[in-house]
Amino acid sequence: MLKILFIASLFLSLLGCDSQPTAPLKVAAHIWPGYEFMFLAQQEKWLDPQQVNLIQTHSATESLQALKEGKIDAAALTLDEVLRARADGIDLTVILIFNISAGADMLLAKPEFTTIQQLKGKRIGLEQGALGAIMLAKLLQQNNLTADDIQQIPVNINQAYAAWQNNEVDALITYEPLASQLLANHAHKLFDSRDIPNTIIDVLAIRTKNINHHQPAIRHLIAQHFKAFNHFHNNIQDASYRMATHLQLAPEKVLTQYKGLLLANINYNKQLMQNPASSLLKNTRSLQTLMIKLGIIQTDKTINDDFFNASFLPAN
């Protein structure tokens, strides 16, 4: 009889998995259409709070700070922010690509300005981060201007609307959903990320040393992101209404937020991260070169084997 119990218990232990209670994976993200599927999953209670604690921050800067202080395990960031963090010694690994900016990041100017040349000597507001610096560097370079030709005004994204309204800036490097609000207020779009293709990429990055500890939670988070992602694509009507409140938009405006974004599905994620010959790695290297040139980072040793990890993507 004992023998049977032994076999049965062995059998059960094979079926079950060891469920060691660990603290939930802490993930930070600010409001950005590409990250919104995580928040939709959270709102629809698909995200298990025992496994993943999704924390909303005000900006990428805040998320990075929390990462640096060890308050969180992972954050939704742009690729350049990951590069800079790694250069600063924060070990980060990219485990998911949310979207590639194809027009979503833009330079908006007050109605009176219609060309970039007119911004000479004017105040351009931008978030203190690599993204703003890269956008600025690229747009100046493409218009034969130098950094000295304009005044840089550091503005956090949560202060940007006020800065615009109070005329503290003449132009603003920004993104959705603020961009739509400003465009509705007659702002002029003078430059956007379509002018610098495959440079601004939003990713989910995790502290490399915390990966092993949180494997099931990471898998869960990414799976639920794609569940929401698929719901958005399968029933846009329902998803729009459900996402509108968090994005602080009217439901019919939700879809327009994704206008400038190439959303990466599971297959595209795999294609980008698993294929060593993919343009992603090449683009990351050239972004690194630009960032060194801009003085944002000092080392070109940040890209190595653990930079991308596609092993947490769900099977198709």
Next chain:
Amino acid sequence: MTTFLMPLFYLLTKRNYIKLSPYLLILLIGLNNVEPAIATLKHSNDSIKIGILAYRNKALTQTTWQALSQYFHQQIPEYNFSINAYYYDELAHAVATRQVDFIFTNPSHYIQLKNTYNLSSPLASLVKDSAGHNLSAFAGVIFTLASRTDINSLKDLAHHRIAVTKIKSFGGYQMQAYALHAANLDAIETNQLYLTGMPHDNVVNAVLQGKADIGFVRTGVLESLQTQHLLDIKQLKIINAQAIPSFPLKLSTRLYPEWPFAALPHIESEIANHVAAALLLIHDDPVIQQLKIKDFAIPHDYLPVEQVLRTLRFPPFDKTPSFTLSDIWQRYAIPIVIFSTLSLLIGILSLFLFNLNRRLHKTFERNAMLVRALESSQTGVVITDIDANIQWVNLAFENLTGYSTQDVKGKSTKVLNSGQQSTEFYQQLWQTILTGKPWHGEVINRRKDNSLYYEELRISPIINQTGNITHFLSTKHDITERKALQDKLKHISEHDNLTNLPNRILLNERLTQALILAKRENNNLALIFLDLDKFKPVNDTFGHNTGDTLLKQVAERIQHCLRESDTVARVGGDEFIVLLPKIKHKQDVSIVAEKIRHSLNKPFLCDTHTVNISSSMGIALYPEHGNNSLDLSKNADTAMYYSKDNGRNNVKFFEYAMQTET
């Protein structure tokens, strides 16, 4: 078509038309209507018919949407437009018979009609107006009375009566059914449904009037009734309420795209283009206020609707697709492999369990048989633990000892101890059985009523697989009767039948014992041979019976003269031998012998005869006259004859001189 109509004409000419089935009649009418419809559209004066599904009051729908025909005419002056409101089946029939050119219906109905009658893709999708909000989607509402504390979530829907308009209603049934499906809950049973028919107001009334516990309607119905002061929404409770702040109406399910506006396939694309353009521009026209809508937008994706219908197998997806085995294998290869492996494992384990169970059953049966055998055995059986505490006894034991199971269970076997056996006896017994060997012997035990009995006892140690003694099995035979018989036989063989005195055998035995003892203890003993004088004449004179009686009395008289330890035996007709095993002085023997002689000299009363006899005795002493029984017997005999020869009625000690004389 001509060839198709031929049989009909044939039937008509045969005057069989009365028997034509209604189905054929409809077909006939339908076919006849298609061509004129196409033909009439070519003439700009004929009206283009728009069929609208009435989900509330048909007349109300008709009135409300009437303005749309004027708007279309205004935008497309070449054509006249007419609006007709239909309930579900009417609209389907109108499409089937091409009585309409455009339809405006709910999404699932659209998909059903599209699949059955080849409608166009939607030209535009409705955008409703709700207190200033643009509503391009709608959902299902699940509600009950606010007072129903027993109904709070989707799972409480089970077993309750649910009012719905129709199963075909997308917002009024199908969305809710899908929400249950998505929540992994059981599907609604058909007998739970209380079908009210259109419009949706019926459902609200059914719940308010208690005809049903729960109601399903589409979004907006409740708010609309409230606006018309036909309902206080506070009376109701929304089940599975969705918190979507940007959607202004109460809802319980996912949102689905609003109603599509579609063209039937026979409509020229030019007209369809005009209609679509007019719809997309409608937001600029004041007609939207009359229609109580906000706009028509470019058509939504109706895939989520189709998904609901496919998942729940609602029409037109209510026919099971034919699956081949390879389809199943391709789709579910891994689950099938896992399932098969698990099944195999479970099968093997089951077989193993079955086998084990059968073996256990056999063992159980065998054990039961053994227990029954032990119980019914005529031999007393006791099972004790290793400390001799009784665990189990059978009926024979109870009968033997008088103790019941309850009396002795858990008690030591010492309760049976009679004290007749020595401590050494028991020590030897324990030594044997504790080394794992069986023991057997005879013991005298005590019954519950204190009586003693003989038993033949066998004790077998029960040894387990590891070689340790766990129990003892004792069997007990009552041998008291056998013992009594043995004793009786022994007595008979050792005693004289007539006088019941020991015979020569027993005397010799006692003499031998006495000699051993005397030698060891340095004692003296005496052997007296006694012969009655003139006994023969008694027999001859009075008969043998009197002789026998005399002998009995002689025996008694001799015994009276002796101590307990002394023995008198009758060894021949009138010959007796007396053994005095412990004597101190020769005179003591003399005294005893003289006492006997005198007692025999007294007259005997035998069967009315008075008989006088005497006796002659010869005495041999140990060690003086011999140190063995033979010598002693011979010498006592010599002395006895000497006594007889010298006048009888006297006692003589042996002397060696006597030997020469004889």
